[in-house]
Structures are given as structure tokens and as C-alpha cells.
Amino acid sequence: MQISDELLSDFISEAWESIEKIDTGILLLEKTPEDKKNIANVFRAIHTVKGSSGFFALKRIENLSHAAESLLGNIREGQIEVDTAKIAVLLQFADQLRALLAVLDASKQEPAGDDSALIATLLAYAQNRPLASANKENSTVEDVPEVQAPEQVTEQVVPTVVASVPATEPNQFKEVTAPVESKNYEMMAPVKVSVELIDMLMNNVSELVLARNRLMPFAEKFSDSSFQNTVAIIDKLTIELQEKIIQTRMQPIGQLWSKIPRLARDVAQQCGKQIEVVFSGEGTELDRTLLDAIRDPIMHIVRNCIDHGIEAPNQRLLAGKSATGIVSLSACHENGMVLINIHDDGQGIDFDRIRQRAFDLQLLELGEMTHVTEDELIQFLYMPGFSTRSEVTQISGRGVGMDVVKTNVAAIGGYIKISSKRGDGMRCTLRIPLTLAIIPAILVRAGTEFYSIPQINLQELVRHKQSELGNVVEDFHGTPVLRLRDKLIPLFDLAVLVGLPSKTLSMGEVLTIVIVQAAGVQYGVVVDEILKLQEVVIKPLPHILRADALFSGATILGDGSVSLILDMDRIAVKTRTLSRLRNEQSHKAEEILITQAPSERVKMLLVEIRGFGLSAIPVNYVDRMDKFESRGLLRSAGHDVMLYEGEVVRIIDLAGALGTNKVKDVAEVYEEKLYIVIHFTRVGPFGFIVQSIDQIIELPKELRGTDLYQQGLLGFALINERVVNVLNIPEILQMHGHVQEQTMPLF
Amino acid sequence: MPFLYFSFHVDTMLLGIPAQAVIELTRSPEVSRVPGAPDHVRGLINLRGKLAIAIDLRRRMGLVSTGSELEQHICIFLEADDQLIGLLVDGVNEIFSLDGNDFVPSPIDLGSQNRTLVTGAYRLPNGLLHILNTAHILNIEAEKP
Numbered sequence: 030m031q032i033s034d035e036l037l038s039d040f041i042s043e044a045w046e047s048i049e050k051i052d053t054g055i056l057l058l059e060k061t062p063e064d065k066k067n068i069a070n071v072f073r074a075i076h077t078v079k080g081s082s083g084f085f086a087l088k089r090i091e092n093l094s095h096a097a098e099s100l101l102g103n104i105r106e107g108q109i110e111v112d113t114a115k116i117a118v119l120l121q122f123a124d125q126l127r128a129l130l131a132v133l134d135a136s137k138q139e140p141a142g143d144d145s146a147l148i149a150t151l152l153a154y155a156q157n158r159p160l161a162s163a164n165k166e167n168s169t170v171e172d173v174p175e176v177q178a179p180e181q182v183t184e185q186v187v188p189t190v191v192a193s194v195p196a197t198e199p200n201q202f203k204e205v206t207a208p209v210e211s212k213n214y215e216m217m218a219p220v221k222v223s224v225e226l227i228d229m230l231m232n233n234v235s236e237l238v239l240a241r242n243r244l245m246p247f248a249e250k251f252s253d254s255s256f257q258n259t260v261a262i263i264d265k266l267t268i269e270l271q272e273k274i275i276q277t278r279m280q281p282i283g284q285l286w287s288k289i290p291r292l293a294r295d296v297a298q299q300c301g302k303q304i305e306v307v308f309s310g311e312g313t314e315l316d317r318t319l320l321d322a323i324r325d326p327i328m329h330i331v332r333n334c335i336d337h338g339i340e341a342p343n344q345r346l347l348a349g350k351s352a353t354g355i356v357s358l359s360a361c362h363e364n365g366m367v368l369i370n371i372h373d374d375g376q377g378i379d380f381d382r383i384r385q386r387a388f389d390l391q392l393l394e395l396g397e398m399t400h401v402t403e404d405e406l407i408q409f410l411y412m413p414g415f416s417t418r419s420e421v422t423q424i425s426g427r428g429v430g431m432d433v434v435k436t437n438v439a440a441i442g443g444y445i446k447i448s449s450k451r452g453d454g455m456r457c458t459l460r461i462p463l464t465l466a467i468i469p470a471i472l473v474r475a476g477t478e479f480y481s482i483p484q485i486n487l488q489e490l491v492r493h494k495q496s497e498l499g500n501v502v503e504d505f506h507g508t509p510v511l512r513l514r515d516k517l518i519p520l521f522d523l524a525v526l527v528g529l530p531s532k533t534l535s536m537g538e539v540l541t542i543v544i545v546q547a548a549g550v551q552y553g554v555v556v557d558e559i560l561k562l563q564e565v566v567i568k569p570l571p572h573i574l575r576a577d578a579l580f581s582g583a584t585i586l587g588d589g590s591v592s593l594i595l596d597m598d599r600i601a602v603k604t605r606t607l608s609r610l611r612n613e614q615s616h617k618a619e620e621i622l623i624t625q626a627p628s629e630r631v632k633m634l635l636v637e638i639r640g641f642g643l644s645a646i647p648v649n650y651v652d653r654m655d656k657f658e659s660r661g662l663l664r665s666a667g668h669d670v671m672l673y674e675g676e677v678v679r680i681i682d683l684a685g686a687l688g689t690n691k692v693k694d695v696a697e698v699y700e701e702k703l704y705i706v707i708h709f710t711r712v713g714p715f716g717f718i719v720q721s722i723d724q725i726i727e728l729p730k731e732l733r734g735t736d737l738y739q740q741g742l743l744g745f746a747l748i749n750e751r752v753v754n755v756l757n758i759p760e761i762l763q764m765h766g767h768v769q770e771q772t773m774p775l776f
Numbered sequence: 777m778p779f780l781y782f783s784f785h786v787d788t789m790l791l792g793i794p795a796q797a798v799i800e801l802t803r804s805p806e807v808s809r810v811p812g813a814p815d816h817v818r819g820l821i822n823l824r825g826k827l828a829i830a831i832d833l834r835r836r837m838g839l840v841s842t843g844s845e846l847e848q849h850i851c852i853f854l855e856a857d858d859q860l861i862g863l864l865v866d867g868v869n870e871i872f873s874l875d876g877n878d879f880v881p882s883p884i885d886l887g888s889q890n891r892t893l894v895t896g897a898y899r900l901p902n903g904l905l906h907i908l909n910t911a912h913i914l915n916i917e918a919e920k921p
Contacts, residue, residue, distance in 0.1 A: 478808070593808070
């Protein structure tokens with residue numbers, strides 16, 4: 030549907046141009062009937078309309094044009110003479126064509142109706158037999174046309190029409206012109222302008238805006254009212270001009286949609302899948318350059334959906350779905366951005382596979398594998414070279430993919446989010462600015478340099494005095510954190526991020542903090558000053574500066590200087606995920622901290638420990654939970670051990686470890702079934718025996734009774750007026766000979 | 777047929793690029809540093825709404841810095857590789873009209889860093905005019921052995 034719609038609009042605008050040519054040509058024909066070139070031009074214009082209308086099955090226009098073409102053809106051949114009557118009927122044809130086109134333009138449909146009268150007249154004139162054979166004076170030349178004229182046409186039409194001419198003609202006219210004023214349409218005939226010219230205009234306007242910005246301070250400085258008025262007018266005109274130019278560049282996203290069915294078909298065939306692509310919101314407009322910029326990313330995502338997401342037909346049938354997979358694309362405007370949704374109803378993202386792959390690439394440690402969230406796993410997809418595909422296909426699996434998509438989208442100030450539910454396919458949401466990468470951003474200062482932070486990431490601005498109660502910057506395992514409304518927010522010094530000397534914090538000093546949300550985490554950036562919120566035009570960074578940079582682009586400030594736009598996602602990843610890539614132990618504590626920072630609560634597994642009561646194990650230390658037969662326990666080198674998936678697991682009986690009742694033989698105390706919580710450490714897996722496993726709950730990080738020291742215990746928390754002991758797993762491990770290379774986080 | 781070369785100097789080295797490559801000259805433009813950029817990239821310059829990469833030619837050539845980087849206060853704008861470049865040099869000299877026959881391809885070993893950057897030199901009455909290949913100003917990777 031979209032394809033023909035788009036082509037149809039092209040046809041309509043082309044036809045308007047043709048009508049202009051036909052009109053002027055006919056008038057010229059009247060004045061200079063011998064001008065062969067002019068006749069040829071008119072003939073060609075009519076022929077073009079006829080040809081294209083035939084393609085669109087616009088029968089009325091086609092038949093009319095065909096008749097007019099016959100008449101003009103005979104004039105061209107010199108078979109008939111031009112006279113006022115013929116000019117009149119040709120003009121009548123042009124008017125009728127115009128009227129039909131007006132309706133077509135408005136409703137995208139050719140109006141119903143009958144033009145046989147006009148057609149008959151045209152054909153009659155083509156035979157030089159105006160208004161049937163009534164006129165005797167023309168009979169003299171009658172033998173001439175008979176040589177070439179298509180016999181059947183004249184014979185069929187002429188006799189039947191004569192009577193109906195006066196009756197039908199006025200009716201038709203009324204019918205086609207009624208819905209619209211045909212004059213309007215002539216005025217709206219589009220002007221073809223080259224894209225380069227518009228791009229140049231856009232550039233000039235951007236320049237003008239900057240020049241205006243430089244002018245404004247002068248007006249304030251000099252209190253000359255007429256000067257101020259002039260500047261105000263320039264300001265107003267500049268804004269209008271900018272808006273209009275932006276409008277010129279807006280294009281419906283349907284243009285991009287129309288390219289997709291073909292791509293989908295090809296990809297689907299290559300991987301033997303059945304696909305249906307569904308579109309909505311094709312009328313959503315966005316800037317032409319942005320449309321260009323998102324073309325490849327969207328194509329890539331659709332390719333991914335079909336290749337990775339949608340299952341093979343037989344697999345789909347087994348899963349109770351229809352054999353044909355559906356990929357749906359939608360677009361709409363939301364909060365000054367264009368929101369594009371791509372969804373497939375395939376198998377969804379295989380998180381286990383990402384987890385495994387991340388582990389294989391040493392991006393995740395064994396202990397992290399169970400508690401890494403799906404959002405965090407999705408972040409791995411954006412990393413260069415991360416592909417879960419084992420074999421490289423023509424379509425995907427080369428590992429160049431989502432990282433490039435993300436970079437491209439970020440380069441135009443956009444934002445990408447992937448989510449997935451098992452069995453419900455994958456959903457990919459793109460947020461793209463409406464216009465040529467103009468985004469609102471706040472300007473901040475670090476030292477003497479100015480940087481821009483996109484507003485889309487902005488959550489709040491905080492001025493924080495170190496000595497204030499409640500909000501305190503603390504040192505948490507080497508990373509400064511801000512406690513804001515009981516949330517722990519990791520802080521990064523912008524100066525350090527951009528390679529300037531860091532500030533030394535002293536008591537009483539006021540910190541200016543920009544709190545952002547990016548790549549699924551919340552963090553704060555300490556800046557020297559927040560200047561203002563402004564609209565900035567994103568300019569892509571030169572290629573050689575793009576690799577590994579913390580910036581999504583640059584912008585030119587009002588004073589003409591260049592300010593880099595911080596890529597908050599990349600900073601979040603760089604300070605966290607990428608440090609995993611390097612596998613630097615020293616970053617470990619920081620990573621875990623950031624992972625948990627968004628919530629002031631910690632997830633814990635509730636267990637019952639014999640003789641010790643309800644206890645909580647931080648989920649960081651829970652990698653597996655399982656039920657075992659107690660006779661599976663072995664004694665080795667004085668320890669209880671068991672075999673679990675081919676590994677020897679050291680067993681710690683928590684009841685014994687916490688000293689309530691020291692037991693010699695675990696197997697004797699417990700029933701036949703044991704509950705075991707397994708934690709993988711660098712020296713091997715440890716299994717904690719518990720009496721029963723309850724559930725995972727969230728507990729506040731603030732514990733009670735922390736100053737009453739008890740070995741293996743961090744403190745306690747209250748849940749529904751029950752006391753829960755929170756275990757100090759690192760200490761318990763230490764009691765059992767697990768030597769630590771470094772301090773481990775408590776939770 | 778003579779070629780026109782625009783000449784300039786860094787330290788005592790006289791360098792030239794095809795005159796038609798030069799877009800314009802500016803004195804002491806404002807350069808915004810780009811953290812994490814290669815050593816020889818001084819930052820970005822706004823040339824009437826377009827971004828130019830400021831190249832410290834002294835560092836790019838691997839010349840030992842005399843410590844007075846402020847000397848590089850003339851910026852030559854040119855376009856190469858679809859990218860606007862601002863070459864920071866110590867000073868500009870004259871425009872030479874030279875005959876291609878006098879061109880000597882790489883007469884001296886300029887070291888690996890300049891292997892592709894300097895294509896050769898013209899013998900002038902009072903020294904050599906080294907010709908830069910503008911397409912290789914940004915491309916430092918190509919010169920790694």
C-alpha cells in the first residue's frame with residue numbers, strides 16, 4: 030500500500046506539471062498552429078499522463094488522455110487542421126483532466142463518472158468529423174483520416190454519443206469539481222528543489238541563528254531602543270526562518286517503511302522463514318537527514334528480528350504460533366521526539382546465551398552470572414564484537430551490529446532501548462529527535478572547558494554541601510557516593526572523566542552535581558558550574574575522534590566556541606562494563622556498587638537455619654540453590670564435600686558455622702533431603718546447608734545491631750516484626766579457610 | 777607544467793601543500809580540546825559552523841617540541857578525506873610555482889612517522905621544500921611499520 034501511495038503522489042505532482050504544459054501548449058497551438066515542436070511537446074505531455082495513469086489503473090484519465098492524444102496525433106501528422114473548435118475541445122479536455130486530478134489529489138481515488146461524451150467529441154474531431162457526421166462541409170476531407178484512423182473506435186463511439194453530450198457534460202463537471210477548488214491545487218503544485226540546496230539553506234540558517242545569538246548581548250549592552258527593536262525583529266525572523274526551513278526538510282517515515290518489505294522478503298527467504306511485516310504511523314514526519322541516518326539502523330534491527338528472533342515455521346507451529354512470523358514497525362510523535370517501535374513475535378532474546386557468552390569473553394565472573402539483570406545483559410549486545418551467533422551467516426553473526434546501530438543512533442541525538450520477554454519476542458524502541466539533531470542540553474563547566482549533557486539523560490540537579498546532614502558524600506569501596514533521599518548514587522568527577530586534574534574535596538565545600546540516568550543506571554556527575562539549558566545542534570565528530578570517545582558529537586555555542594556533547598550511556602558503560610572487559614580486580618567493588626546503587630534496598634535470600642532462626646544471605650552470594658540427598662555428602666581432608674555438576678563443593682553447615690550447635694556429622698543431623706545454597710568463589714564452589722529456603726526479599730541496606738559484633742553476622746533487620754539475621758558471608762568463608770585476595774563487598 | 781605550492785614552516789622545516797587545497801588562513805583560532813584524542817590532535821575549531829580538526833603539525837611530524845607550542849599560531853584550513861583540517865604551523869611563507877621535473881621523491885629518510893606524509897621535496901636555491909600528502913595528515917595508522 031505504501032509503495033503505491035508514494036508513487037501515486039509522485040504521479041500526481043508530475044501530472045500537475047504536465048497539465049501546465051498542456052494548457053500553455055494548447056494556447057500556443059491556437060496562435061501558431063504550424064509550430065511542430067510545440068505540438069510535439071503537448072503530445073508528449075499528454076502521452077506521459079496517459080502512460081502513468083494506465084499504470085495506476087486510472088481509467089478515466091487514461092481514456093481521456095488517449096482520445097486527446099489521438100486528436101493531437103492527427104494534428105501532428107498534418108492530417109487535420111487546427112481550428113477554434115478543436116482548440117476549444119482540447120481546452121475542455123485539459124479542464125476535465127485538471128478536475129479529475131484535483132479529486133485524485135484530495136482523495137487518492139479517481140472519481141466515478143463517465144467521460145464518454147468528451148471522448149467521443151475528441152475522437153470525432155480526430156476524424157475531422159466534429160459533432161458526429163452532421164457537418165457537411167467537412168466531408169470533403171473525410172477520405173484523408175480514413176487511411177490511418179483506428180476504425181473500431183470511431184464506429185463504436187460516435188453514433189451513441191451525440192444525444193448524450195449536452196446531458197452528461199455539465200453533470201460531470203459539477204461532480205468532479207465539487208469537493209475542491211481546482212485553483213487551490215494549481216497553487217499547491219510543488220516546486221522541485223535539490224536536496225543540496227535545502228541542506229545549504231539549513232546550514233546558512235544555523236549560522237544565522239549563531240550570529241543572532243552573538244548579536245543579542247549587544248542589544249542588552251547598549252540601551253538604544255531602536256537598535257533593540259531591530260535586534261528583536263531579527264530574532265523573530267530568524268526563529269521563523271529556522272522553523273520554516275526545518276519544515277521543508279520534514280519527510281514521512283513511510284518512505285523508509287516502503288523499503289522494508291523487500292528486505293524482509295529477501296532475508297526471510299535466505300533463512301527459510303515466513304514473515305509478514307506490519308506498519309503503522311507511516312505519516313510521522315521527521316527530518317530528512319535523520320531519516321537517512323536511521324535507515325541502516327532500522328534495516329539492521331529488522332534483519333536481526335528475522336534472522337535471530339523469528340523461529341523457523343515448524344518451530345513456530347510447535348510453539349502454538351502461526352507459521353508466519355510478524356514483524357511490526359510503528360512510529361509516532363511523543364514529547365518532541367519520534368518514537369519508533371520495532372517488535373517481532375519470535376522467541377525473544379536468549380538471556381542464558383548472552384550470559385554464557387559474556388562469561389566466555391570474561392566480561393562476567395562466575396559469581397555474577399546469576400544476579401546480573403536482564404537489562405545489564407542487554408547492554409552486552411551493544412558491545413563491539415559481541416555476537417551469540419556461533420556461525421557467521423550472510424545476514425548476521427559477524428559481531429558488527431548493535432554497537433554500530435547504537436553509535437549511529439546516538440550520533441543524531443537518539444536513544445535505543447531493547448527489551449524482551451521469553452516467547453513474546455523482542456521489542457526495540459528508538460527515540461529520535463524530530464529535527465536535524467537539535468536537542469536540548471545543559472551546558473556545564475569543568476575547569477575552563479564547557480561540555481553539554483543531553484537533557485534526555487537529566488534527572489535532577491543537586492547542590493550539595495559536604496557538611497549537611499542527610500546528604501553526604503561518602504567513600505564506598507573507593508567510589509564516592511552521594512546519599513540522596515536514602516539512595517546511593519555513585520559520583521564521577523567530570524574533570525577526571527575528561528582528563529583534567531581532579532578536585533580535592535574539603536568540608537564545607539559546595540558540590541554541583543548533575544544526576545543522570547543512562548544505560549539503565551543512575552549516577553551523578555560532579556561539575557564546576559551549571560550554566561544553562563539550551564537547544565544545541567549536534568554535529569557528528571570527525572571519524573578519527575569517534576572511536577572509544579565519551580562524546581556523541583559536538584556543538585557550536587553562541588560565542589562560536591565548540592562544546593563536546595557527553596555520551597552519558599557510554600560513560601556509564603565505560604566506568605562499569607568496560608572495566609569488566611579489562612578484568613581489573615580493583616574495579617570490582619565499584620561495579621557491584623553501581624549495579625546496586627539505584628535501589629537503597631538489597632536483595633536477600635531468606636533461609637531458615639537450624640537453631641539460629643530466620644536468616645538472610647545477600648543474593649550476591651547466591652549462585653545456585655538445590656535440594657540434595659544427605660547421603661551424597663562425602664568427607665574429604667577433614668571437610669564435608671559433595672559433587673555438584675562435576676565439581677567438588679566445600680560444604681559449610683551454617684548451623685555449625687554460626688556456633689549454635691557444633692555438629693560433627695552433618696548427615697546425621699539432617700533428614701534425607703538437604704537444602705544447599707551454592708556460591709562460586711575464585712578458589713572453588715562453597716555450599717551452605719540450610720534447613721529450608723524461603724524467598725527472595727528486599728531489605729534496607731541500613732541494618733540494626735551492627736555494633737554488637739557476632740562472628741559471621743552483619744546485623745539484623747525487621748520484617749513483619751520478625752527478626753532476620755543478615756549473614757556476613759565473607760567472614761563465614763574466611764572462618765572456613767577461604768583466603769581472600771582482597772576485601773569483598775558485604776552485599 | 778608548473779605546480780603552485782603554498783609554503784609554511786614548522787621549526788626550521790619548510791613545507792608545502794598544493795595551493796588549491798588551501799581554504800583559508802586564520803591567526804590563533806580558538807581550539808577546543810577533545811579528551812582522549814590522539815596526541816597530535818589539538819582539538820576542534822569552528823570554521824563558520826563546520827568542525828575542523830586542529831592538527832599540531834609539529835607533533836604530527838614527530839619533531840621534537842621546542843617547548844614553545846605557542847609559536848604554532850597560524851592555522852591553515854584545508855579539506856582532505858572529506859574532513860576539514862586545521863593545520864597549526866609556526867608561520868606561512870610564499871607561494872611557489874614549481875616545475876614537476878625538480879621534484880625529488882623522499883630524498884632523505886624522514887623516519888617511519890613521516891614515510892607517507894612527506895611524498896618528497898623540491899630543491900630550492902636555499903634549501904628543500906618538503907611536500908605533504910594532505911590525504912595522510914589524519915591517517916597516522918598507515919605509517920606504523
